[in-house]
Amino acid sequence: xxxxxxxxxxxxxxxxxxxxxxxxxxxxxxxxxxxxxxxxxxxxxxxxxxxxxxxxxxxxxxxxxxxxxxxxxxxxxxxxxxxxxxxxxxxxxxxxxxxxxxxxxxxxxxxxxxxxxxxxxxxxxxxxxxxxxxxxxxxxxxxxxxxxxxxxxxxxxxxxxxxxxxxxxxxxxxxxxxxxxxxxxxxxxxxxxxxxxxxxxxxxxxxxxxxxxxxxxxxxxxxxxxxxxxxxxxxxxxxxxxxxxxxxxxxxxxxxxxxxxxxxxxxxxxxxxxxxxxxxxxxxxxxxxxxxxxxxxxxxxxxxxxxxxxxxxxxxxxxxxxxxxxxxxxxxxxxxxxxxxxxxxxxxxxxxxxxxxxxxxxxxxxxxxxxxxxxxxxxxxxxxxxxxxxxxxxxxxxxxxxxxxxxxxxxxxxxxxxxxxxxxxxxxxxxxxxxxxxxxxxxxx
Numbered sequence: 001x002x003x004x005x006x007x008x009x010x011x012x013x014x015x016x017x018x019x020x021x022x023x024x025x026x027x028x029x030x031x032x033x034x035x036x037x038x039x040x041x042x043x044x045x046x047x048x049x050x051x052x053x054x055x056x057x058x059x060x061x062x063x064x065x066x067x068x069x070x071x072x073x074x075x076x077x078x079x080x081x082x083x084x085x086x087x088x089x090x091x092x093x094x095x096x097x098x099x100x101x102x103x104x105x106x107x108x109x110x111x112x113x114x115x116x117x118x119x120x121x122x123x124x125x126x127x128x129x130x131x132x133x134x135x136x137x138x139x140x141x142x143x144x145x146x147x148x149x150x151x152x153x154x155x156x157x158x159x160x161x162x163x164x165x166x167x168x169x170x171x172x173x174x175x176x177x178x179x180x181x182x183x184x185x186x187x188x189x190x191x192x193x194x195x196x197x198x199x200x201x202x203x204x205x206x207x208x209x210x211x212x213x214x215x216x217x218x219x220x221x222x223x224x225x226x227x228x229x230x231x232x233x234x235x236x237x238x239x240x241x242x243x244x245x246x247x248x249x250x251x252x253x254x255x256x257x258x259x260x261x262x263x264x265x266x267x268x269x270x271x272x273x274x275x276x277x278x279x280x281x282x283x284x285x286x287x288x289x290x291x292x293x294x295x296x297x298x299x300x301x302x303x304x305x306x307x308x309x310x311x312x313x314x315x316x317x318x319x320x321x322x323x324x325x326x327x328x329x330x331x332x333x334x335x336x337x338x339x340x341x342x343x344x345x346x347x348x349x350x351x352x353x354x355x356x357x358x359x360x361x362x363x364x365x366x367x368x369x370x371x372x373x374x375x376x377x378x379x380x381x382x383x384x385x386x387x388x389x390x391x392x393x394x395x396x397x398x399x400x401x402x403x404x405x406x407x408x409x410x411x412x413x414x415x416x417x418x419x420x421x422x423x424x425x426x427x428x429x430x431x432x433x434x435x436x437x438x439x440x441x442x443x444x445x
Contacts (some may be wrong), residue, residue, distance in 0.1 A: 016360035036371050036394055040358045044343055047351040048313030049404075050385065051323050051334055052076065053240050055225055056315035056348045058233045060341025068121060068235035068291075072301050076333045079308055083293040084300035086215045088249055089121055092269050093258035094188070095181045095208035100140040101195065102180040103168060105133040106187060112137065114148065115167040118194050121211050128166075131155075133175065139166065139195045144198050144204045165196035176272055179208070190217035191273035191355050196257050207257040210271065215298060216243055219288045223270035227280035234287035241267055242291070243301045243310035257273030308333060315342035317416040318382060325381035326404070332422055336383060351413055358410045366409035367401060369393040377419045386415040 053075040061071050068080045095101055105112060113127040131137075131150060138149040145162035169192045170177055177188045191212030198207045212218055222241045225233065227373060243265055248260040263271035275281050291299045301308050309331065311323070316339045323334035345352045363372040371393050378388035378400065388402035403415035 028169060033333075036373055038360050040200040040360075040363055040372070040375070040420075042356045042358065042412055042417045043353070043355075044414055045312075045317035045351065045353055046315045046414040048315065048414070049191065049311070049326060050313050050321040050383075050414070050416075051238065051326055052311035052313065052320065054314075054316050054320055054339045054342055055233075055237065055312060056351075057320075057339045057341040058236045059176045059225070059229050060347045061345060062109045062230035062233035062236070063347070066232060068232045071236040072239060073428070075312075075337060076301055076308060076310070078333050079301050079303050081239060081299050082302050082305075083297045083298055084302060084307060086298045086300065087296035088214050088246075089191075089211055090218050090245060090249065091194075091252060091257070092210045092212070092218065092262050093184070093207060093256040093260070094179065094193075094210050094262045094269070094271070095206065096256050096261070097205045098141075098181055098208070099206065100137040101139060101206060101208055102136060102138050103193070104136040104178055105170065106176040106178050108132075108134040110171045112175075113169045115169070116163050117167065118165045118196060119192075121192055127169075137168070139206065139208075139361065141197050141206045143205055144197050144199050146195050146206065159235075159240045160306050165194060168193040168195065181208075186270055187272040187276065188221075189275070190220075194257070197377075198255065198257060200255070206419060207255075209256075209258050214242070214249075215296065216288065216292070218245065218269065219291075220285050221269050221271040221274050221285075223268045223274045227274070227277055227284040229286060231283075231290075234284060235291055237303070237312075238284075238288045239299050239301060240312050242298060243307045244312070244361065246300065246307040247303065247309055294374040303333060315339075315348050317414065318343050319383045321383055321385065325383075325385070325387065347354050354413050356412055358412070362394070362410060363391070364401060366406060367393075367399040369397055369399055370395060375420065384416055386417065 046076055053072065057075065058071045061074070072081055073079060093379050110133045112131050112133070114129045114131065114137070115125065116128045119125060132155065133153065134154060135150055135152045138151070140147045140149065142162060145164055146166055147162045148160045148166060150157040150160070171192060177193065179186055179188065188210055191210055194211065196205050196207050209291060216366045219238055219242055222238070225237050227234070245260060248266065252259060275285055293299065311334065318340060319338050322336040324330040333341045342348050343352050360371060364370060369391060372391045373394050375389060375391040376388055378390055386406070388400060389403060389406050390398055390400040392398045401444045407415045
């Protein structure tokens with residue numbers, strides 16, 4: 001593995017919502033007049049929260065001939081991979097906090113059936129209406145209700161009265177549904193959709209969910225890693241994703257009307273779009289299918305016969321993180337293990353080493369200061385990720401953030417970045433680590 005003395009070993013942290021530890025204090029006299037930087041340059045490694053399985057590490061181990069079970073029990077030490085029931089229906093949020101959404105069938109094929117209310121998938125009442133595949137359905141949130149508007153090149157429709165929620169079904173497998181959410185377009189093949197108006201103390205919005213079988217239909221749509229990766233890495237990802245999803249089945253979250261989000265809040269679900277990827281889409285589906293035991297059971301990472309909290313992240317800075325350093329609670333199988341594959345630029349070309357610029361306005365906004373003149377790293381975890389960072393402004397005030405809150409607010413890939421006191425300006429012709437990427441940049445001593 002390629003290693004550089006220019007970088008400390010680090011952890012990558014996922015963008016999630018954490019409680020910020022922020023403190024501000026006034027200094028008796030303002031700092032002496034000094035130049036306020038226009039931006040700040042950061043150098044680091046890894047992407048994501050770094051807890052649990054490293055996806056890049058899984059790829060690296062698969063390339064070395066390790067099996068999916070080898071990979072999973074390495075990143076979750078003390079666990080086993082065993083058959084477990086997974087025939088539940090899972091409710092996946094596929095659009096949230098949106099004012100409207102457009103739905104139609106792909107190619108105008110088949111028909112759609114619209115039901116008033118949130119109808120369980122196990123029930124089959126008479127539909128409110130049955131419409132040809134060339135019908136486009138626009139659902140709009142209005143004052144805590146959902147207003148459907150139907151349009152077609154061949155049919156005229158009467159206005160439909162609003163209702164708090166609507167259920168939409170289609171013929172499986174002959175029909176595919178396409179959803180347009182602003183500029184995002186995705187396809188869905190399985191289960192049903194529910195379009196619901198969700199209200200909070202401030203306003204209301206649409207929450208759109210896809211209910212389908214966890215065992216296969218949900219897993220086929222997971223878009224976490226490229227389908228071109230080695231088979232063992234794909235199987236490890238499928239088992240980890242299934243295990244993670246099982247941990248979300250205990251309740252429906254009111255704010256999303258879902259068990260699980262389709263984004264990095266939980267895990268990336270792209271629906272039928274994953275299966276239809278050119279060349280490699282079938283490889284992912286085949287990998288998922290190889291993790292089945294039978295129609296109602298599949299392989300899951302377990303401890304004492306129960307599914308674990310199977311966190312995973314894209315890559316690390318050389319070792320996975322101890323979960324206690326990230327989220328405060330200790331879990332035996334999330335103590336951290338070496339992850340040298342993440343620092344191999346041939347396997348992880350984008351995030352083995354990265355460089356980012358944070359503008360002055362974004363730095364000041366992150367710390368809630370008028371400006372930022374300088375900052376310091378107060379504390380690091382055992383693996384080198386930043387746990388606390390303090391900034392000072394030109395008026396003498398300071399503010400302190402947790403490393404994860406700082407990363408989230410500045411959109412850095414990870415909390416693993418170099419302390420500014422160890423940076424030096426180099427000449428225009430210098431090259432860091434023999435990499436042209438760093439010409440005319442700051443480098444580590």
